[in-house]
Amino acid sequence: AQRVTQPEKLLSVFKGAPVELKCNYSYSGSPELFWYVQYSRQRLQLLLRHISRESIKGFTADLNKGETSFHLKKPFAQEEDSAMYYCALMGNQGGKLIFGQGTELSVKP
């Protein structure tokens, strides 16, 4: 079965602390993995994707095929990082995205 799991519904950290948002997936093949972010009152937007291997706003994510994970990390959280984060998978045929349930990140001052 194709599935994306984000085990934490809410993650609360203090400003300057490291943050890791967990994402595990189940897919029989080599998918592409994405992280989307939704800031308050804004639309869902792409944060980063595996194939680009970029660091966006200080966030990185490494695909671990052995553990089938694509955790999102940032060494020093900022208050403006507070948002809803969704991990998503696209199969090797393209087309639909399969989303996790989302993790709400709250960065306290």
Add this chain to the structure above:
Amino acid sequence: NAGVMQNPRHLVRRRGQEARLRCSPMKGHSHVYWYRQLPEEGLKFMVYLQKENIIDESGMPKERFSAEFPKEGPSILRIQQVVRGDSAAYFCASSLFSTSAWETQYFGPGTRLLVL
């Protein structure tokens, strides 16, 4: 580029009525996707369309739901005889046509449907 446009942003219907949700993709994009987000859940894929073609409707409920993307005009998601369980946020996304299977999808602001 105004991005993906959806209207209306909020829609209230009584049980048994019809709901029509519209999506205009980004300029130059020929692929459209519809997703539904129920309260407290993640986004769930419904349907993938190209101009005048349904490519993948594996996430569409078998009854009452239909989608189209005509040659001219926006994509339409139509829900007939709405029930309370249809209350959700409906998101549209679009992507470019290319030979790459993994085109990035860009999302609209969503339509919040409330069925009374």
